[in-house]
Amino acid sequence: MADRRRVNGPGGITVPPIYEAEDLPLPDRSRQPNGIRAQYLKTGVTPSASGSAYLEIEPQNGSVSKGMKLTCTVHGPRSLPRSAPFSPHMVLSTHVKFAPFATRQRRGYLRDSSERDLSTHLETALRGALIADRWPKSGVDVIVTIIEGDQARQVAVEQGIEEWDMMNVLGGCITVAAAALADAGIDCVDTVSGGVAALVPGKDGEEPVMVLDPVPSEHEEILAACCVAYLPSRDEITNLWLKGSLSSDANLQRMLIARAVHASKGSSQAVAASLTEAALAG
């Protein structure tokens, strides 16, 4: 949705350079269907914030995927402004923002609808994990910045890929925000972690297969995808986002959610490892 409240300058001032078509063969997925990309997670990267984390997802060799880099800062818990109404719980506000240079298409400084949508998803995912009644009358801000989006230069031109990419971004946002919340020392029932699974058409007209942590540009088409926010020790899901066209076969969406939960277990190990490391380092 366009911003109708301000008179903005024309959006297309910076014209992205158009490169000659590279004859890159569309790379195939080299990982196993149940393999996720390696993740690097470090907490406490922003000294001025009460909690922060940085997540990097490994770029693939020989693939158009350039990996993803996210950073999250948590400010608070701090007292609400005097004008705010009384709240018996901590008030959580989430902001997700792409850096202007994160994707092929330049993002403006104002958040667009997809970013606002992502922040609502993130809020749902985190609110389930927080024990919010331990901080009445206080607020916490969770700010996630996507420094580098997971998009190849040439392939991302085609629309459709970008939409599927949002699921991956949300999965990363959830994981990095959970680590930053833990770093800030805010009580949670568990560290929540994000995981993505997708249904892609099989090779040579075979049955569709399910893959974990899909890179949209590695597949010709994505039939359906699912992103979950999962609490491993309680075995509960705080946020579920599934889209795509699934036939009425009941097992398909059940399988897809189960695979996404499986993927999030992988990234929860990264969170656990980095938090232990931070705790040992003191």
Next chain:
Amino acid sequence: MASQQILFSPAELAYLHRSLSLKPPIRPDGRAPTQFRPLTAETGILPGTNGSARVHFSDGTEAIVGVKAEIEKTIEAPRAEESKPESNEAASERTRGDWLELAVEIPGQRDDEASTVFLSEMLREALLADKEFAKKLFINRRFHWRLYLDVLLISPPLSYPLPLLSLTTHLALLATRLPRLKSEGDEDPMFDDDWEASTFLYPQEGTATNGSRPPITLLVVAIGDNVIFDPAKEELAVAETALAVSVAEVRRAQKAGDMEVDSKGRELSLLSIRTIDPPSRLTPPGVPHTSNTGSSAFAPTKLQKAGDQETEGVWKAPLGGTKFGVLDGIIQAVLEKGGVADEVLDGLEGVELS
């Protein structure tokens, strides 16, 4: 969603939660768990649009949707030149989701507020999830329709407006007509002036009715072990889980012989699921009588731990997520043959399209 204040006391919430987790649940307005609020609907109310609809729920919420279509030049992708001899089929696959513009307006809320954006993205996502919709907007390789869907809630948002907006959008799309194309191939499009000759975006009965129909999004909540459809405001305030599930009917080519098979049930396809943050997480907790220092008769004899354990009958906001089994139960209840989705679609089919 978070901005909406919940004006229920802990005692009211505990009462609601208790009666809604009974088997069968007792809903405040006396409905069955799978029953929708009664509604009145009409289509073709706005003469200046390609299709429009108005739906009025019995609780006083009302929405109108107008669909307007414009012709737009398709911007060729820079790669298109390489593969010149493309068949029309292949070209129609290069459809884009942004040919559809959807705006939701809710009184009292800014149009860029996160919850409004969330609603409109949810409706948009369900429409575009199967790639059929964008193909309907394809005219030829150089031109396409651009569809503007404007969703207006005209009453104050008394309950979460998602089911209302979704049903209204469904009806408006069913009633949408586009002028009949007279030109052929890739020449500049020419259209028939006669509005009577215009074609429906979603073909009507009798003609080629194959393919998907517009989606509907159902709001389903789980309270205790119960799955409740179309929750009112009070029910949403005590819900442990709220899911928005979008389904659409897919019609298959049928032979003349199997008419009976069709009448039994329809084939539903699942398009999208989203978790909605239930407002119950923001409700104030109740204070058990035993730990209430204000009541002198039952002065607390020993120190209570900081409210970690739950007392029977005292409201406490739900914590944590949802078990997979509960989510699965909700999805099964929506997709069930002859279930609520069928009932709603049957009801909407009865609305006369003008």
